[in-house]
Amino acid sequence: MKHVLKILSLLVVISALWLGLLQASIIPQSHTWLLPLYFIVSLGCYGLLMVGVGLMQFPTCPQEALLLQQDIAEAKDFLKQRGIDVCSE
Numbered sequence: 001m002k003h004v005l006k007i008l009s010l011l012v013v014i015s016a017l018w019l020g021l022l023q024a025s026i027i028p029q030s031h032t033w034l035l036p037l038y039f040i041v042s043l044g045c046y047g048l049l050m051v052g053v054g055l056m057q058f059p060t061c062p063q064e065a066l067l068l069q070q071d072i073a074e075a076k077d078f079l080k081q082r083g084i085d086v087c088s089e
Helices: 002-024 035-056 062-081
Strands: none
Touching: 002 035
């Protein structure tokens, strides 16, 4: 619930800032109306950047890979005993 309140408070602050810019005429009104669109596009770019950084920094776990291969071999043996052919080689 705390996360939802953070998001809602952030949206209220951004909305208040946007409305303040609309009324103060500091930025031309034609540009101010596009600010929510710029915000959404920036948020999407930030999300893509974070996914890319997460993928680049994804840790490799050689020990876990060996355990997974052992589990796969055990599962294939188990299914062979049950009469199910799962050999992909």
